[in-house]
Amino acid sequence: MxxxxxxxxxxxxxxxxxxxxxxxxxxxxxxxxxxxxxxxxxxxxxxxxxxxxxxxxxxxxxxxxxxxxxxxxxxxxxxxxxxxxxxxxxxxxxxxxxxxxxxxxxxxxxxxxxxxxxxxxxxxxxxGVNRPAIACLWPSRNPNGFNVMLDVGADIRADQDDLLAYAMMGASYARNGLGLKRPRVGLLNVGTEEHKGRAELKVASDMIASAADKGDFDYVGFVEGGDIPSARVDVIVTDGFTGNVALKTGEGTATLISGLLREAFLSSIASKVAALLTRGAWPVLKSRIDPRQVNGGVFLxxxxxxxxxxxxxxxxxxxxxxxxxxxxxxxDFSERLAHRIAGVSALHQDTPKEIEA
Amino acid sequence: MxxxxxxxxxxxxxxxxxxxxxxxxxxxxxxxxxxxxxxxxxxxxxxxxxxxxxxxxxxxxxxxxxxxxxxxxxxxxxxxxxxxxxxxxxxxxxxxxxxxxxxxxxxxxxxxxxxxxxxxxxxxxxxGVNRPAIACLWPSRNPNGFNVMLDVGADIRADQDDLLAYAMMGASYARNGLGLKRPRVGLLNVGTEEHKGRAELKVASDMIASAADKGDFDYVGFVEGGDIPSARVDVIVTDGFTGNVALKTGEGTATLISGLLREAFLSSIASKVAALLTRGAWPVLKSRIDPRQVNGGVFLxxxxxxxxxxxxxxxxxxxxxxxxxxxxxxxDFSERLAHRIAGVSALHQDTPKEIEA
Incomplete structure (x- = not known):
């Protein structure tokens, strides 16, 4: 990080x-x-x-x-x-x-x-915030290894204004938490085409696109569930119901696969030897997908x-x-975020210190 | 199966x-x-x-x-x-x-x-069906290796009546597709406690509980994203927006992990040897999580x-x-399902042939 x-x-x-x-x-x-x-x-x-x-x-x-x-x-x-x-x-x-x-x-x-x-x-x-959100870090294909997703469970609903606020807050978190100068923000939907999804998502999408310059992020449009761990996007915006289900589904899938892997490696003597041989590789993998390493939902x-x-x-x-x-x-993330959201900030004021330096 | x-x-x-x-x-x-x-x-x-x-x-x-x-x-x-x-x-x-x-x-x-x-x-x-649904098979910890989830994308919304119909249809699919005599049905939510989630989910939960005997299934109540691949439940009911996001999130997580695994196994000579030694174990694992093996969304x-x-x-x-x-x-799944949903059926008429035999 x-x-x-x-x-x-x-x-x-x-x-x-x-x-x-x-x-x-x-x-x-x-x-x-x-x-x-x-x-x-x-x-x-x-x-x-x-x-x-x-x-x-x-x-x-x-x-x-x-x-x-x-x-x-x-x-x-x-x-x-x-x-x-x-x-x-x-x-x-x-x-x-x-x-x-x-x-x-x-x-x-x-x-x-x-x-x-x-x-x-x-x-x-x-x-300027109606509904606070919980943001989590999600293992991803991006160079720093993580994406930001919010809301993952602060509230079970979010209207277009909330989703816009989530985009601003998520971008600010990615800047300060992941050191990304201009994060790429996507809005979670069931397809990337403009005509797909709920009507309020189309409205939110237009609002987020318009706010990208002020919020100092790039808006990539709609993203799908498969994009959450991808390198297409840095910040995934969604309502807390969908985000919570997605988060737990991802964790459940990772748990299922690691359980099956463990069984596969214990299924024969050859594979037990293999497990020994690869013990250097596992920590690398584990550090990428171990939920303990990315523990911490941040209230924004x-x-x-x-x-x-x-x-x-x-x-x-x-x-x-x-x-x-x-x-x-x-x-000083909280102060930077508050200034950004309240709209009283000059551009770039939540640029993290290590980028300014 | x-x-x-x-x-x-x-x-x-x-x-x-x-x-x-x-x-x-x-x-x-x-x-x-x-x-x-x-x-x-x-x-x-x-x-x-x-x-x-x-x-x-x-x-x-x-x-x-x-x-x-x-x-x-x-x-x-x-x-x-x-x-x-x-x-x-x-x-x-x-x-x-x-x-x-x-x-x-x-x-x-x-x-x-x-x-x-x-x-x-x-x-x-x-x-008797207002919104048809798409049901998918999801790799799981259950003995037959799969759970049923619906709707995964036929419609972006579902009210309580739709969710009830999904429960009936999903149970029928699990009986005929997976050979389960009395499937366990759960309703996807952000927590298992009764007070959690959207109001319409509480109404749907009561309706599904009341219909369990007629539909010949057991209702386990609310389930979370982490339960989708678990042995707690056989059929997961949700709206098509949430279900589609969950499905794609699960696929994306599996893809991320298998990509990282592949890299871990190519990271050293020892791990390449290990990959050779375990080549017997991989097909077992792959057959459990390979999306190609569970390809096919069924329109219900x-x-x-x-x-x-x-x-x-x-x-x-x-x-x-x-x-x-x-x-x-x-x-004869379609006919059995149609009879069940239309409510004109006697109990057990969609018991699959292999269970009757």
């Missing part, structure tokens, strides 16, 4: 509770991240009696400040309930640290809907930077989400 | 033109299919002067009857134009042979939208059996689509 230096001190606000794997895995991810990023500090929100022992004697303990919070948001909790009565939870506490500017970004492995709901009421939506369109780590992420996955949050925080 | 015998004579009506690969590839697929199915005959529609030489001296020539048609539907033709002025095309001719009962099923590699449009006006919709809800082969199918792919059409034609 981008080559921003780690010398700038940053603080991440991390919700230690609520993931599928429990706080010990989050703590292991935090340790891994802090070992790799000497200028970073973490505010860790959750039950002190559980969290403190996890860092006893650790090299990084001095850079972890535990913020006690008794409540835990469960994966099954309804977002509306958490909004009403979730003030004592670790999630709320983690978001509030960002709101109060005690941290530069917030990361949670918890309930996605609740995290978005709490983020919306505590951080507010950015000016809020008054602060929130990253959602996968609920079932292991320490490697949590570390990847924290590293992504740190990288984006150091690029 | 099912073990229906090939002793029953059947005739397939095949559109030889309009695919991406040209008529020679379709002819090669027809030859391959006829060699494997001695009781089958083919009506091959297209330009006689092109098609006749392709079967000169062939063993199967006696079972191929060429039906001359001058026009060709291009992949870029608008369906509405083909409906108005496509009477002289090979596609129209192929569908009409089915309509006139000169054939038991129709197969085309051509323009999907045009094929659906021509099929709708020539074959009419089955009683029409007054006749139409199978759409992938536009870029090679001879193996065309043969797979023809074999699928032959298998379904021999099971």
């Amino acid at each position: 981008t080559g921003l230096s780690q010398d700038r001190s940053i603080t991440l606000s991390v919700d230690a509770m609520g993931g599928d794997q429990g706080p010990a895995v989050v703590a292991a991810g935090v340790s891994k991240f802090l070992s790799s990023d000497p200028a970073a500090q973490v505010l860790l929100h959750g039950q002190r009696e559980i969290l403190e022992p996890l860092f006893a004697g650790s090299d990084v303990a001095a850079r972890v400040k535990i913020v006690h919070a008794t409540g835990v948001v469960a994966m099954t909790d309804k977002p509306s309930n958490v909004m009403r009565s979730g003030k004592a939870t670790s999630m709320w506490s983690a978001v509030d640290a960002l709101r109060d500017r005690r941290a530069d970004a917030c990361v949670s492995c918890g309930n996605t809907g609740a995290l978005m709901a709490v983020s919306m009421i505590r951080l507010r939506k950015a000016e 369109g809020l008054g602060g930077l929130v990253v959602k780590s996968h609920g079932s992420a292991d320490a490697t996955g949590v570390c990847a989400a924290l590293s992504l949050a740190a990288r984006l925080a150091r690029s | 099912t073990g229906l015998s090939q002793d029953r004579s059947i005739t397939l009506s095949v559109d030889a033109m309009g695919g991406d690969q040209g008529p020679a590839v379709v002819a090669a697929g027809v030859s391959k299919f006829l060699s494997s199915d001695p009781a089958a005959q083919v009506l091959l529609h297209g330009q006689r002067e092109i098609l006749e030489p392709l079967f000169a001296g062939s063993d199967v020539a006696a079972r191929v009857k060429i039906v001359h048609a001058t026009g060709v539907v291009a992949m870029t033709d608008k369906p509405s134009n083909v409906m108005r002025s496509g009477k002289a095309t090979s596609m129209w001719s192929a569908v009409d042979a089915l309509r006139d009962r000169r054939a038991d099923a129709c197969v085309s590699c051509g323009n999907t939208g045009a094929l659906m449009a021509v099929s709708m006006i020539r074959l009419r919709k089955a009683e 809800g029409l007054g006749g059996l139409v199978v759409k082969s992938h536009g870029s199918a090679d001879a193996t792919g065309v043969c797979a689509a023809l074999s699928l059409a032959a298998r379904l034609a021999r099971s």
Whole structure:
């Protein structure tokens, strides 16, 4: 990804509770991240009696400040309930640290809907954004190895204005997260011909095309599901229902294939020998398609930077989400994005630092 | 798949033109299919002067009857134009042979939208069906290796009544195409909890649950994108926009991974040796995820059996689509489905023959 230096001190606000794997895995991810990023500090929100022992004697303990919070948001909790009565939870506490500017970004492995709901009421939506979106990185054929797709599940619907905002936000994310100067944006549809698809997509397509210069991106028009991992496009724009189904379908397909591969390699002695011979090749492949390496859905369109780590992420996955949050925080991504969306920006102001330099 | 015998004579009506690969590839697929199915005959529609030489001296020539048609539907033709002025095309001719009962099923590699449009006006919709659907087979963890998903692109929208009809039709297809006595049906959504997703999906979910006994299937409730290739479900119901995006995303992901695999195996001498050692394992894997083996979108809800082969199918792919059409034609699938949907059927009447036996 981008080559921003780690010398700038940053603080991440991390919700230690609520993931599928429990706080010990989050703590292991935090340790891994802090070992790799000497200028970073973490505010860790959750039950002190559980969290403190996890860092006893650790090299990084001095850079972890535990913020006690008794409540835990469960994966099954309804977002509306958490909004009403979730003030004592670790999630709320983690978001509030960002709101109060005690941290530069917030990361949670918890309930996605609740995290978005709490983020919306505590951080507010950015000016000019009606529906915030969640953007993910998708393994692709592009030189840097990834494409951006949004929305992958913040909202189940999006009208043409939302899709235009997603295009602007996605382009800004690709610039700051992937270091692309002028990202290529495509709108997901069931065909690339102009007459295909829903009527609102045609309207959105025209609007995005008109905004390309102001948004500093190239619009490639409609793209199809098969283009998501391709080198035809850098940013794929869609509504949160379609994007969520596509994301999970892609993950499910990758899981099916790797399971079948594993079985194929265990099917004979010859193939077991082959598996040994190719053990150098696997890490390369795995690093390209391992969902843990691209863990972290970024919430776009809020008054602060929130990253959602996968609920079932292991320490490697949590570390990847924290590293992504740190990288984006150091690029002042949220501020650049907010200026861009609000339309008060001069052109190029969200050009990332490493491109300017 | 099912073990229906090939002793029953059947005739397939095949559109030889309009695919991406040209008529020679379709002819090669027809030859391959006829060699494997001695009781089958083919009506091959297209330009006689092109098609006749392709079967000169062939063993199967006696079972191929060429039906001359001058026009060709291009992949870029608008369906509405083909409906108005496509009477002289090979596609129209192929569908009409089915309509006139000169054939038991129709197969085309051509323009999907045009094929659906021509099929709708020539074959009419089955009683009780508002929107016909396209069903595909999806490689899965189930014992028979496949799940059914629909709609994957007949229509870009579906209301609750359509989704209910898709559940009935998909269950019937799974019974007759995959030999499952009581298929498990799931409705695609962005989460499995009841409160998730669009309002119309909740209504559809209740309707499908109520129809499970009449439709002779088990309803498993909402499923997510990751469940499509899983063993949790046999039939995945969704609208044609979402289904088409999911299908193409799955294909794109499989293509990305196999490309990266190939590169990993060519990255060193050791891995090249490994590739040789595992050459026995690859066909097993490939037969599970090779899209050519599961080629053939079945049009459901029409007054006749139409199978759409992938536009870029090679001879193996065309043969797979023809074999699928032959298998379904021999099971009297269309008639069973029509009775089931029209609600005039007694229970179990679409139990496939091999289960009854």
